[in-house]
Amino acid sequence: MNEELILQHGLTLDEFQVIRKYLNRDLSIEELGIFSAMWNEHCCYKTSKKWLKKLPTDNEIVIQGPGENAGVIDLQDNDGIAFKIESHNHPSYIEPFNGSATGVGGILRDIFTMGARPIATLDSIRFGLIETEKTKYLLNGVVHGIGHYGNCIGIPNIGGECEFESTYDFNNLVNAMAVGHVQKDKIFYSKPKSIGGLIVYIGSKTGKDGIHGASMASDVFSEEDEDEKRPSVQVGDPFMEKLLMEGCLELMSSGLIESMQDMGAAGITSSSVEMASKGNVGVYINLDKVPLRQPLSAYEILLSESQERMLAVIDKKNNHKVREILQKWQIDYEVIGEITDTKRVVFESNNKKVVDLPVEIIVDDAPEYDREFYIPRKRKNKDFDFSKIKLEDMIINLLTNLNYLDKSWVFDQYDSTVMGDTIREPGQSSGIVKIHGTQKVIGASTDCNPLYIRINPYEGMKYTVAESYRNLIACNINPLAITNNLNFASPLDPNIMGELVLSIHGLKTAAVKFNTPIVSGNVSLYNQTNEIPIKPTPVIGMVGSNMDLNKINTNKFCEIGNKILILGKQLTKNCSPYLLQDQKIAFNICEFNDLEGLDLDFEKKIANCVLELSDLKCIMSCNDISRGGIFSALLKMQYKDMGFRVKVPDPIDLFCEYSAGYVIEIRSRDFEEVTSFLTKKGAEYLEIGEIIKEGIEINSKKFDYFDIMNKYRNDFEKIIS
């Protein structure tokens, strides 16, 4: 086989030699395609596996950890929660609408493949600076795509993040998360149960879209590539997915299928190989039976990433019944093969075996690298000059920065109330939905602090996990488990590999301390274009619960006259990275001081105080303090024309970041009870002011409430159009 062909398939010559030696024969082009799809980063985690193994993935509530289509946790009674986050970064840069739409479609399939009905989605999206036309185009396309898919299939979008930073100018990020509800005794796994079971194809016909999508996702980009790569972006049809979802859920609840696997990245290849590997069996598939949209070669069928397709294993005797149910939903259905005892993957086309490989070589012998990594140098701390900065300017700096403005323009394009169980919509610290027919609620939040992680990957990652944790705590949601989406640039650069290794270490430390295991996730590497790497962006999706929907907090002001208290510990102004960056005090990444170490025990202590006070019904509203400090937290809490009057020693304190930071609103009559509770617990607090009607007052200085609010609510749309 010629070298060029091997390299085109994303394999190194060394990797090829391993295969060649094992098989002791030449490979067919179809076989080469299979290795190309299965041995890339996206499918086999060859760079990250060594480090991911160190993450905590189990505790008393984990039903299914990483390795299945989604993780599942126990929510008592017969309720389980399946969830996962996945990236669609590269496709969304090439074709923002379809790239992001199919990202949502893919993650929803991961959820209902487990037998779970999706009940919520969230999206973590990041773009470059809005000043470029390209960013506007990407933002519009991505938001439209996410909305188009999720709205049509009818799953509420309950939150996420949307940030802008020059580091994503040529490499935007789209990470989609989905949460589903499953009855614990009805969870489906990809492992087939019996030899001789029929392998059936369910869903859309196979076309040319997405061929080599998975290996593209593991590729470094250059700008000229864009047009060339466009044919490998999949095209989604949410209507078909809705039918597929209803059809599959009906099949699963009627007990007609044994196991199921979504045809996601690397299509039929990946799903069938995984099935064989999980069950320690073999698969035989006749490619001539695959429903096609257009004439395709065996090679193309194997690598197509056409959307809305499933592979399932059924008992022969159920064939007729399965067909009947799928006919009602107007879904294509074909028996294409069977489970064998050979432990080999065999694909046949035109009466010829085009692929005949042992499962072992594809899966177990997949490469695993221990790449070189550097640990960042220790930073020297210095004092910055804050003397020239005025309060008015600080407010303006926030109100002219998209990252601080109300993002209703984004969220309003999503249906967040369909299914009728939504309790907290996007724009609050966490999205919350009710488990249908119960009093239980699920809260979810996605977060990442790329700037923190860039400064100190280990501590920065701890802050990221803590931020997600606080987002849930602020709503009186008990954090339970994590899904992660590790977006990094090329791991071939030891500095970037160092960011990856250290942030996984930070994730581990925080997850162990919070008892929030990582149950699912995704790794997206090579996020760089024209050799400009993105900032490390390991996104966390955290899920939690409260068994009683009447106990959850709002993030919005409740009543004029109520007092405002601050919990937690302020980071010094010299060590508040977003303050320094967004107030234009520090510009270059090497200027920043190191992060203050995050005390996770302190985080837990304060969080427990918030949870207890919430259960005592002493907290009227609560928000966590993150980027933009107390001021930004208060701005997000404004509601029904209520504002705030606050007094602080130094106005800069209002913009500093926090560890374990929360703003809480309490009634005057509860003040004694709350403060003595906090004192007893050894939790310091700061009483900073009260809620007032239509006003913003800082240290006796009055600001125009409606002017600030209009900018906060409406300028996002002005800036991006």
Added chain:
Amino acid sequence: MSFKSAVITFPGSNCDRDALCYLKDLTKGEVHNIWHEETSLPKVDLVILPGGFSFGDYLRSGAMASKSKIIDEVVKHANDNRYLLGICNGFQILTEIGLLEGALIRNKKLKFLGKNCFIKKKFKNNFNLSIKDNQILQIPVAHNEGNFYCDTETLNLLKNNEQIAFEYCKGEFSNTEENINGSIEAIAGITNKKKNVLGMMPHPERAYSDFHQSQDGRLIIESLIS
């Protein structure tokens, strides 16, 4: 006698379950779920055509659903002077069937709109009896094509016959819009001439439970039952 109702499900309907819960919780009566390929409809007091993307909104929102097998029965039900309520995509289907006037075109900003909106009643009918004049209702909308349009002649007919049931309005606090999607005269819902068929874009079935942000959606079922 107990109030009986039914919800029709088309392929792509995604508010059918919500509508079923809404009816079960508020009417306490028998509620049927009818698949679009059925050819008979039980005798019920109210039929809901739910929201969603029936047939993927292909061709035109509501156009394909209006040709479903069950539609003959739905029309008969309406001609029998019984209640028929189309919500969101259901409203679009009703205009495609021809039971309601006008059409729903793309929102003025050409973007999907999923948020709370505020409406009040315009002319009295059996669907809004329990709502006070000038009472502002907060109910979510979620649509891409909710911008009601008709020609002047039709508009005059709708007015003269008092067929406009709901119109969008500003909420109690700042920063709410008067007419969120650009509908002609801010129309949010209309009835047929006999006022037993209502189509509306806002989703009352998402605003009735104690945990919802608003419970104003109850008023529609309460009006029909009273």
